[in-house]
Amino acid sequence: MFQFKSFITAVILLSLAAELTKSQTCSYMWDPVFEANSANPPTMCPVTTTSGSTCVFPFGYNGVTYTTCTVQGPNNANYQPQCAIAIDSNNNASAWSVCNVPTDAMVTYATVRKAGYYGQNGGSTQGGTLVWIYGNRFAENSFSSVPASSSANTVQLVDGYTVYDCEMHNDKTTTTQLTCYAPVLPESVYQIRVYVNGNLIPLYQYYDPTHAIFASMPSQTPTITGITPQTGTPNSLVTLTGNFETACYSRDVVTYTTCTVQGPNNANYQPQCAIAIDSNNNASAWSFCNVPTDAMVTYATVRKAGYYGQNGGSTQGGTLVWIYGNRFAENSFSSVPASSSANTVQLVDGYTVYDCEMHNDKTTTTQLTCYAPVLPESVYQIRVYVNGNLIPLYQYYDPTHAIFASMPSQTPTITGITPQTGTPNSLVTLTGNFETACYSRDVVGCAQDDNALISR
The missing domain is CATH 2.10.10.10 (Fibronectin, type II, collagen-binding)
Structure with a gap:
């Protein structure tokens, strides 16, 4: 019996040693x-x-x-x-x-303005800037009639080995949104790190870590430059003038007259509306709208997975436009590129409309691509039809994020041919500005300046 127990003990120790x-x-x-x-x-x-x-x-x-x-x-x-x-x-x-x-939560981007752009990331060195962090699968606080006092989410601002806690603003927490108040901290650029239920979201679960930073700057500190009048009787009206940019960025009051994809608990950006309001006319209950299409547009770019500000293309046509969103009509799988699509894209400038030729073999429920036609220099609103139904602008994350700017400067040009003479099959190098073509490639790392295009 003793030998058997010793054998069991030895097996356990070996297992522990293996794990160690x-x-x-x-x-x-x-x-x-x-x-x-x-x-x-x-x-x-x-x-x-x-x-x-x-x-x-x-x-x-x-x-x-x-x-x-x-x-x-x-x-x-x-x-x-x-x-x-x-x-x-x-x-x-x-x-x-x-x-x-440990956690499948992810971070899309951060901003200091509700539903703002990730480039709007500057705040005061004196603290108090409200930081909005967007993503998916954050831990949601239980519903309460009063603001929550604790959270299963934690946010930190990190610069090298220096870490600052960002005070959670828990009553605005949802599964797709976190808010916190930046503390007093030195001027620098900080990586925003998020913990969900005690687990750190690794940077590979960020859409792009550079889209989730906070820049602490003295210039973002609200300042008072004038007080008028400087003397007066009690209850006199006093006007303060100055730069209150940080406080302005932190406001989150919007009045809606249509359905919106910006409602709460709406990770998939479906069109919603209020079905009840409180005494201040603010939504107190929400529901999804019955609409011809619930597809939505997030943004458009001329570079795969690029930024919506990368929206310039040639007046001579041929620029590949990438449109991101949700619930587009997906083409049936085929071993050859699709020749037709249930999605249509148009470029609109006032009453002038141009068709954008669909590139159907890249179509998914979250992505459309099309080739811009020859068109005059201007800025065009990108409009999308799904199964014949126009996606209204209130089902865009932001209509200004889905535009196409047609510019002569974006037309690829050839500035040199070397050599200019030679025998058949000689190697010829073309140099010039192929920026539009570079943006249209769906690989990472192509240069945006003068490139060498080699052909035989």
Whole structure:
């Protein structure tokens, strides 16, 4: 009996030793040690997926090599962390699955203005700036008739090894939105880091880490430059003048006269409206609107997964326009590019309308592409029809984020041909400005200045 117990004890000790050895020889992908040692990362422990398969690292996708899971994978409208579970002979992902991770929450971007642009990220060094953080699958506070006093989400502002807590504004917390007040902190640029239920969202679960930063600047501190009058009797009206930009950015009052995709608890941006209002005319109950199409447009760009400000193209046509949104009509799968589409895109300037030729083999429920035609220099609103139904502008995240600017300066030009003479099959190098073509490529890393185009 003693020998049997000794045998059991030995087996347990060996198992513990094996686990200890495992923990000492590899680290999990979401461990901050990987971010701190990106140049010389430790050995990564295997990452499992919801399919039961193990992730294959590294893998390529759309010209990018990934060594971690990513939220940029295909057919991933909710931006869940995914990885390749099979690769082809070129090391590109050929099969995907969702990664098993401590938290699948993700960060899209941050701003200091409600529903603002991520470039609006400046706040006061004196603290008090309200920071809005957008993403998916944050921990939502339980409903209460009074503002919440605690949160399962935590936000920190990080500059190197210096960390500042951002005080949570919990009564505005939803699964897709967090708000917090920046503290007093030195002038610098800070990475916004989010914990959900105690788990840090790793940077590979950010749409783009550079879209979630906070810039602390003395120039963003509200200042009073004048008080008029400077003397007076009690109850006199006093006017303060100055720069109150930070406070202005923090306001979040909007009056709606139509349905909107900006309502609460609306991760998929479906059109909603108030079905009840309080004494201040603010929405107190919401419901989804019955509309001809519930498709919505997030933004448009001339660079795949680019920024909506990258919206310039040639007056001579041919610029590939990428339109992102939700619930577009998806073409049936085919081994050849689709020749027709249930989606239509037009470029509109006042009463002048131009058709944008659909590039149907890239169509998904969250992405459309089309080629801009030859058209005069101007700024055009991008309008989308889904199954014959026009998506109204109130179902755009922001109509100004879905425009196309036609400019002669965006027309590719050839400035040099070398050599200018030669025998047949000689190598010829063309130099010039091919910025539009560069923006239209769906790979990462193409240059935007003078490029060399080589042909035989």
